[in-house]
Amino acid sequence: MIPEIGHFSLIVALFIAVCLGVLPIIGAARNNAVLMAIARPLAYGQFLFLVIALGCLTYAFVANDFSVLYVAQHSNSQLPVIYRISAVWGGHEGSLLLWAFILGGWTLAVAIYSRHLPDEMVARVLGVMGFVAIGFLLFMLLTSNPFDRLLPAAADGRDLNPLLQDPGLVIHPPMLYMGYVGFSVAFAFALAALLGGKLDTTWARWSRPWTTVAWVFMTLGIALGSWWAYYELGWGGWWFWDPVENASLMPWLLGTALIHSLAVTEKRGAFKSWTVLLAIAAFSLSLLGTFLVRSGVLTSVHSFAADPKRGIFILSFLVVVIGVSLLLFAWRAPKVGLGGKFDILSRESLLLSNNVLLSVAAASVFIGTLYPLFMDALGFGKLSVGPPYFHAVFVPLMVPMILMMGLGPLARWKKIGGLELAKRVRWAFLSALLIALLLPFAMGMWTAMIALGLLLAFWIIATMLLNLRERLLGRNDFLQRVRNQSLSYYGMQLAHLGVAVFIIGVTLVKGYETERDVRMDIGDTVSAGGYVFRFDGVREIEGPNYIGGRGHVTVTRNGQAVTELYPEKRQYNVSGMPMTEAAIRTGLLRDLYVSLGEPIPGSNGAWAVRIYIKPFVDWVWAGCVLMALGGILAISDRRYRIHSKRSGAQLDTALEEKTA
């Protein structure tokens, strides 16, 4: 009974979405207040029915209702309750339901926090989001209904993929989806502005906090996924350029470009068309990401099903979304106008260059990810594009981007003299260069790549310090100056610092990591990076739904005990799948990482063991967290909380005065 209620709720949600996608937009076009006012109640209603649907599916999982096909495929009565809940999004159908639910949540949030917007804007934004919801709900009901029954019911379920039985995976998909779907808000604002024919700085200001929130979720979602891969896949990598990772990286890169371009549009009224295009592209890539991941055209741990019907549906949906928005853009953009003027060297031009570089980076990831697909489809045979391609493309693109990223916050709007700027940053550059050249010697090995990475990281830090000094130090009161800077300014600096921390992490872990695969008999020792690892054997263990072996490794340094590590090798009862659980000792400056390979036949308890020392690897994720915190700080700025219904023109003039 409960699954039928869930199914029915989905159908009701679809009908509400159809109303939401059509009526308010007509209302806004005809200036009909009733049709416009209906948007908010519809958004509430849609969310309510999606909550019911998700609740029903969760109930089916928790209550082990194996008469539901999806539950039987992805759960088992032995599975701990927390993983039964996360198994809701452990497969294709459920993750789509989560997608739709989160979209409903974002729609609800826009409906609630848009009291200060004009009614027609609200009507259009909610309408566009309703339209997107139609696509997803139809997709679910037509091709991938999570509530399909399995008759007769299975005695027990097939169990959740052991890789997904992990706390990181409980929160990674919802986080990432919050980001993916969050870009639908930026998209909806852009389309609403195009529909209304009014792309002004107020539009950018309304759209900015939403975009930044989505970007924050996306940043955290990607970081969580990377962290999970690092400790769960058991081979110590944190980014594999796997198609699915790329699918999340592309919208992130464009989202990053978008928040910067929105900043320029808000402050200077420039690049309006570019901003709109970015908003459309970022959301389209989010959809494409869903398509790539969920349709099974690309194979990886994330792709659940290879059903061509699904692929064709998402592809058509993608074509409709991109087609309609580009048509709308072509029709309306000529009216948009060019906006503020700026010189070849100015803050605008630096931001624009970085926007282009980020977009090119996204395009190069796109090509690398889809090239094998195209070649296969055209009959040129199967091939694969490996990580070296991405390294070869990414490094040359990111070097100029980071250099300009340091200059951007220092440059003035409109126009700045090249010589003057060069003079201001010369000490920052020289000190970054000096650190980059000398630090690798202190670390024990000098290579050009390490020096380059450090140069970029310290360049960001040095220009940031310079910027802070110019802004905060002066003759008058320091504290007053600190207070005068906006929260979004500090947010920007924090996020940029995050990039620097990230680069330090990547550079040092790539440059100085030690990886050793060795055979170890009981009592054997291996030394790596100044640490001595002693293997004390493997004993049998029994978990709630698996059996396995737990190794014991004692780590010492100069005779002093450092830590004991317990890597595991598990065999899951139902699926029979083996799993490696690495043991990691996390530290600020290095991680000690041990995982078990396989037992060596014909030996007396010997195993193949992986021993890694990963210097500064946690800085990679710390950098992401700093970026996200910077984003949160930026949207806490009080200018986004001015909930008065002042007209756009007034605000614009006020802003002109402030920034001029």
Added chain:
Amino acid sequence: MKPRQKRVMFILVGIAAVGLAVGLVLNALDKNVSLYFTPTQVFNDEAPHGRSFRIGGLVEEGSVQREADGLTVNFAITDTSKRIPVVYKGILPDLFKEGKGVVAQGTVGPDGIMHADEVLAKHDENYMPPEAKDALEKAAAANAAVESK
């Protein structure tokens, strides 16, 4: 500078940047694409020498042998028609098993043995890497063609 000159300048810089990026991408693709071959193709000497490529199929039953160092593994990849011996030093993925699908990347020496630097078995027990599936289908089709003659 006049506005028109400025615009021309922007466009030129833009075209130069895009051209550079395209060159970069094409160059990187050219160097880093690894082609894929079936064991039959490798047996017929269709695979390149001295360049890394991928080979897909099943791990032949009974072919897996570990050397005394515990890390070097010898096995054979088969598409049920032809077999190619592979040698790999390192820890194999969890789901590497005899009779299951596998993809190996490496170079084939003059001795006809593939020296793999990467062995992939995918993340799900029931899952078959597409390359491996493709190899099996091709071999089956070739066998059928031979039998019908």
